[in-house]
Amino acid sequence: MTTTGIRLHAPAPGWSIAADVVVVGSGVAGLTAALRCEAAGLRTVVVTKARLDDGSTRWAQGGIAAALGEGDTPEQHLDDTLVAGAGLCDEGAVRLLVTEGPDAVRRLIETGARFDESSEGALELTREGGHHRRRIAHAGGDATGAEISRALVEAVRARGMRTVENALVLDLLTDAEGRTAGVTLHVMGEGRHDGVGAVHAPAVVLATGGMGQVFSATTNPSVSTGDGVALALRAGAEVSDLEFVQFHPTVLFLGPDAEGQQPLVSEAVRGEGAHLIDADGVRFMVGQHELAELAPRDIVAKGILRRMQEQDAEHMYLDGRHFGAEMWEHRFPTILAACRAHGIDPVTSPIPVAPAAHYASGGVRTDSHGRTTVPGLYACGEVACTGVHGANRLASNSLLEGLVYAERIAADIAADGLHARVPQPVPHPENPEHLLQTPQARFAIQRIMTGGAGVLRSAGSLAKAADQLQRLHTDAREALAENGRTAEAGVDTWEATNLLCVARALVAAALLREETRGCHWREDRPERDDTAWRRHIVVTLNPDRTLAVHTTDTTDFPPTLPTQAPQEQ
Numbered sequence: 038m039t040t041t042g043i044r045l046h047a048p049a050p051g052w053s054i055a056a057d058v059v060v061v062g063s064g065v066a067g068l069t070a071a072l073r074c075e076a077a078g079l080r081t082v083v084v085t086k087a088r089l090d091d092g093s094t095r096w097a098q099g100g101i102a103a104a105l106g107e108g109d110t111p112e113q114h115l116d117d118t119l120v121a122g123a124g125l126c127d128e129g130a131v132r133l134l135v136t137e138g139p140d141a142v143r144r145l146i147e148t149g150a151r152f153d154e155s156s157e158g159a160l161e162l163t164r165e166g167g168h169h170r171r172r173i174a175h176a177g178g179d180a181t182g183a184e185i186s187r188a189l190v191e192a193v194r195a196r197g198m199r200t201v202e203n204a205l206v207l208d209l210l211t212d213a214e215g216r217t218a219g220v221t222l223h224v225m226g227e228g229r230h231d232g233v234g235a236v237h238a239p240a241v242v243l244a245t246g247g248m249g250q251v252f253s254a255t256t257n258p259s260v261s262t263g264d265g266v267a268l269a270l271r272a273g274a275e276v277s278d279l280e281f282v283q284f285h286p287t288v289l290f291l292g293p294d295a296e297g298q299q300p301l302v303s304e305a306v307r308g309e310g311a312h313l314i315d316a317d318g319v320r321f322m323v324g325q326h327e328l329a330e331l332a333p334r335d336i337v338a339k340g341i342l343r344r345m346q347e348q349d350a351e352h353m354y355l356d357g358r359h360f361g362a363e364m365w366e367h368r369f370p371t372i373l374a375a376c377r378a379h380g381i382d383p384v385t386s387p388i389p390v391a392p393a394a395h396y397a398s399g400g401v402r403t404d405s406h407g408r409t410t411v412p413g414l415y416a417c418g419e420v421a422c423t424g425v426h427g428a429n430r431l432a433s434n435s436l437l438e439g440l441v442y443a444e445r446i447a448a449d450i451a452a453d454g455l456h457a458r459v460p461q462p463v464p465h466p467e468n469p470e471h472l473l474q475t476p477q478a479r480f481a482i483q484r485i486m487t488g489g490a491g492v493l494r495s496a497g498s499l500a501k502a503a504d505q506l507q508r509l510h511t512d513a514r515e516a517l518a519e520n521g522r523t524a525e526a527g528v529d530t531w532e533a534t535n536l537l538c539v540a541r542a543l544v545a546a547a548l549l550r551e552e553t554r555g556c557h558w559r560e561d562r563p564e565r566d567d568t569a570w571r572r573h574i575v576v577t578l579n580p581d582r583t584l585a586v587h588t589t590d591t592t593d594f595p596p597t598l599p600t601q602a603p604q605e606q
Contacts, residue, residue: 040215040273040411041580044208045534046473047526050221050235054199056082058450059220059236060244061206061265064094065182066418066439067244068189072148073447074242075198082236083200084222086245086260089190094436097182098303098371099165100175101145101440102433103138106162109170111135118434121167121333122427123555124571125278125592130424133405134434134441141440142174149188152176164308165432167333173433179303179369185436201236205528206245206264209272209414210235210462217241217413218460220268225528239458240450243269243401243409243416244443248539250479250532252394253487256285256301262532263539265420269401270538270578275410277422277575277594278399279539280547283430283556284492285395286337287313289388290352291379296483299393300375302355304432307331309368311357314387315344321353335429335556338392342492345391354387392492396435398426398556399546402575404597407446412598415450417442424594428555472513472582474537476529481509482536490544495561499548506541510582538578545586546574 060071063085074081083089104114114135119126146152152174153161162171176184193200203225210218219237245265249257266276287307289300307313307330312320321344326332332340341353357365362384365373376383401409401416403423409416417423418439425438474482489502513523524530552566553559573589589595 040211041271041578043271043578043580043582045271045531047207047221047223047531048233050233052234054082054234054236056080056236056238058082058240058242059084059238060242061220062244062246062418062420063089063190064244064246064418064439065185065189065436066443067242068193069440069443070242070244070417070446071198072189072192072196073444074450075196077447077451079451081198082238083193083198084204084206084220084236085200085202086205086264088202089193089200090186091258091260094182094439095186097185097436098179098301099305099433100163100173100181101142101185101436102165102168102172102431103142103174103437104135104172105139105142105160105174106171109172111138113170114138114172117168118425118431121429121431123429123565124567125427125555125573127424127592127594130405134425134438137441138437141437141444145185145188145440148192150176150185151188152184153178163305164331165304166307166328166331166337167431173305173308175305177370178367179305179371182436205531206268207233207531209241209268209411210237210460211272212461213463215273215412216460217411218462223528223531235462237460237462239413239460241414242407242446243414243420244418244439245420247397247419248536249394249397251482251486251536251540251543252491253296253483254288254299255297255394256288256299257394258298262535264532264535265416266400266542267535267538269409269411269414269416270542270576272411272414273577274414275402275575275577276400276542277402277573278428278546279397279543279576280550280557280574281398281426281428281555282394282543283334283396283398284338284392286334286341286392287355287390288393288395289376289379290391293351300379301395302372302388302390303369304334306355306357306369306372309360311355311360313337313341314354314356315348316350316354333429334432335558338492338556339558341390341392352389352391355390356387357383358385358387396430398428398430402594402597404594405445406449407442408449408597410597415446417446428557472510472517472534473524473526473530474509474513474533475524476533478509479529479533479536482506482533482540486540490547492558494547494557494559496548497561499544503541503544503548506537506544509537510541542576542584545584546576549574549586549588
């Protein structure tokens, strides 16, 4: 394993913690991995960028998908997932998800998560886009993520697990052989630890969430700046399928200039019977797909955008007026409150909606045990590319993937004996190359990505975006040559630098994939091309900071590590 030698410019660590495992992230994937590792007797430290309960999981509204209902089967769940993934799912990975998923949800309930139940005491299940059966378990009506986060955070605190909050992970530490030796991190604000430090551990689990902040409008919280993918690239890991960014079709439209995190209007609203309409009240999705408003998300997003283009409109509408006040208040209290906070009452008026960046189907490439191409480095949740989602994630499969693969990671770490190794990190470089972006670059990156690599893409728009991103990269290099430094090290500059790293990788993959597939929509290549493109695009970072981009030979991923057996099928 050859590392890139690239690290963010930062002070040398001033403090350290020793552990068997460090889990970076506190969503469903991170906390599940941490709880399972701790239960296996491993010294586990959880590092999270904000508070323990501030990750993306708590924003999840719809629910968690699993074959838990009468008449439903894992095989049916698998079929729906494969259809949504548009030919690029790893069927073995999906089979693991759908077969292990129901028991993983039951264990989550045993941990303390309380899902909505019918009057008979059975789980209350709903439908979402792409599902042919009711298999979405939900909590608090539309507050599923918040309930799952609550249960897992309480379990972590009850066990007295060591946590480091308000900490931005910086880089992977490795030993002389390129094996994982821990992470460096910066704690924001005073506390038990402050400033740059390190957690020394032979196993690192990345569960850092997504990269939605690379676009101007997103459902992701402000902390979703692609830190895990950027760290993995600098460490020499492979990332895959980054071009497949899912834009959620129904995000509350707050105006053409709205930026940052936007309120989500869950797919479950359509699952319960709300209709998409234009300004004239026409249900434009009828006839476009057999499931109409409940078609897979890429199809619904495209349908909305096409209608917007046809009518020169800035948004469409989601009509749930027929639900009545009682259903809105009981089933969708969170969405109701968000709409009313912005002056819209869905009980009496249709909700203005438009697509916005929502979920990264790709990420750090892993095998069926969450192992990446760097020994000792694992990834799960949205930061990972397990092969489950393919070209487009099936609604509510994300929370399930976080659960299932986090448990598999913990089992692998416990069985592998990694914790018996005492890591010896390579010393922190004294004079790293300072290529930090200014805080203002964040907004430039978002505008570039929204304009050139958003829902609608073409060779021209992507090439322009690549050139503009390269200019930001070149400007930093020139500033280094002229002034001996670029921007000052700090949270804003580290985040902007991470965003530029993942943006460049995403655009490179999207430019290479000359077809339309799943949530990757090329206007200049409108057809799906299975002969040339039913394969994955893999990106790595070279030591000179250029990107290496290649395709896999088939739809199957090769093993992540040379000594591995083939993935389970």
